Amino acid sequence: MSSTSERWFGAGHSTAVDSAKAGAEAAAGAIAGRTPVAVFVFTSGGHDLAAIEAAVRAEAGAAVVVCGTGFGELSPAGATEHGVAVAALGGPGFTVRAHTADITALGARAAGAEAARAMAGIAAPHTALLLLADGAMRDPHEIVRGAYSVLGAAVPLAGGLTTSGSGQVVGVAIGSDRPIGIGIAHGWRRVEPPMVVTRAADGRIYEFDGEPALDVLQRRRQATGTAAELFDGGRNLCPIGLDRRSGLDIRSVHGGDDEERFVFGTADIAQGSLVWLMEAERDELIAGGPAALREAVGALRGAEPLGVLAFDCGGRKLTLGDDGTAAEVAAMRGALDKPFAGFYTLGEIARVRGAAGMHQLTLVALALA
Incomplete structure (x- = not known):
């Protein structure tokens, strides 16, 4: 060798x-x-x-x-x-x-x-x-x-x-x-409790646990106002962890719609997925x-x-x-x-x-x- x-x-x-x-x-x-x-x-x-x-x-x-x-x-x-x-x-x-x-x-x-x-x-x-x-x-x-x-x-x-x-x-x-x-x-850790994606299609998440997805994220992040304010025009990322047999895969949600109350990111999160909000300190x-x-x-x-x-x-x-x-x-x-x-x-x-x-x-x- x-x-x-x-x-x-x-x-x-x-x-x-x-x-x-x-x-x-x-x-x-x-x-x-x-x-x-x-x-x-x-x-x-x-x-x-x-x-x-x-x-x-x-x-x-x-x-x-x-x-x-x-x-x-x-x-x-x-x-x-x-x-x-x-x-x-x-x-x-x-x-x-x-x-x-x-x-x-x-x-x-x-x-x-x-x-x-x-x-x-x-x-x-x-x-x-x-x-x-x-x-x-x-x-x-x-x-x-x-x-x-x-x-x-x-x-x-x-x-x-x-x-x-x-x-x-x-x-x-x-x-x-x-x-x-x-x-x-990645350094992220999950925030309890988990959520189930109860309605999703075409890269959009419409519902978490049967509620409008944007409403859920605003409540969980203690935010009010518009989707643009929540996500700061795409600069404020919302990490989502997907449950896998080998651990958690991370997805990024970075936008939403004020009328239809859905949220979206750059990768699909399938309907029926068990997910967690994720958070991390800088270190x-x-x-x-x-x-x-x-x-x-x-x-x-x-x-x-x-x-x-x-x-x-x-x-x-x-x-x-x-x-x-x-x-x-x-x-x-x-x-x-x-x-x-x-x-x-x-x-x-x-x-x-x-x-x-x-x-x-x-x-x-x-x-x-």
């Missing part, structure tokens, strides 16, 4: 204003003169993505290059907006392949299944499928279900929803001769980042970690603010003395131990050994 020292994972970060320069600087920092197998590029609005990609490919050679756009990027250098973060990996024992599917043409479920075909031909003792999907598309959970329909429970899923507007999902198959670990954490949210890293590293079963890909929710970033986000990245840096890189997403993907796979207001980490 190859020694860990022959394998590597690097992270680079640039805040250069020029897109090509930012891409080149971040890629050079991550690759550091080595030969990569795969390069992951994370950025947010304000940059020329084509210029970034071209600059990265000039550094990456024949490596698989995959880009994800979101509400900001993160690495040990910090959290930024309008920057570029790059992760790269290489050395013996890694196999990486990518396959893109058109959600608009195929539909979410079929596109997820098509993206999962990146795994075809990967023969390795340890595998994972990374999914980067356009978060503006309807039914993102169907993308995960489509991938699962092809791969089953044997291949763990991780990734995030992007702000690309591309209408596409990219599946990145990772094969390794050493363990791959996934961690999920609890900050602790979610390092907790996800520790869980991912723990899943390596004692193997030495090389580095981590991180998918943190843009809603967590909004809730924590600049100071809290900086504190979370610092806590992640303290918890993992290894490189990491990622971006702030529209939603997170992690399917392990039977979880449905779609998350919000959560941090998902994928650790490589």
Whole structure:
């Protein structure tokens, strides 16, 4: 078996204003003169993505290059907006392949299944499928279900929803001769009592426990006035926890209708679901980042970690603010003395131990050994 020292994972970060320069600087920092197998590029609005990609490919050679756009990027250098973060990996024992599917043409479920075909031909003792999907598309959970329909429970899923507007999902198959670990954490805790979603359709929740959903949330949050005031125009997020066999999946409700009294978010919560309102202190949210890293590293079963890909929710970033986000990245840096890189997403993907796979207001980490 190859020694860990022959394998590597690097992270680079640039805040250069020029897109090509930012891409080149971040890629050079991550690759550091080595030969990569795969390069992951994370950025947010304000940059020329084509210029970034071209600059990265000039550094990456024949490596698989995959880009994800979101509400900001993160690495040990910090959290930024309008920057570029790059992760790269290489050395013996890694196999990486990518396959893109058109959600608009195929539909979410079929596109997820098509993206999962990146795994075809990967023969390795340890595998994972990374999914980067356009978060503006309807039914993102169907993308995960489509991938699962092809791969089953044997291949763990991780990734995030992007702000690309591309209408596409990219599946990145990772094969390794050493363990791959996934961690999920958020810092939220449930508020009793639970509620049952008694009427929901088309992404809207009309009733909790037989009462108008907006009325229930206003009462539970001791608020009056309009839906816009309750949710502060979408800036005040209402975390909802869904009961799963493996724990609670988090969803974000961020708007409502004063006439029909329904509420809505960016992902469906099915009628009949048992749910809880969720709450957290600032320090609890900050602790979610390092907790996800520790869980991912723990899943390596004692193997030495090389580095981590991180998918943190843009809603967590909004809730924590600049100071809290900086504190979370610092806590992640303290918890993992290894490189990491990622971006702030529209939603997170992690399917392990039977979880449905779609998350919000959560941090998902994928650790490589």
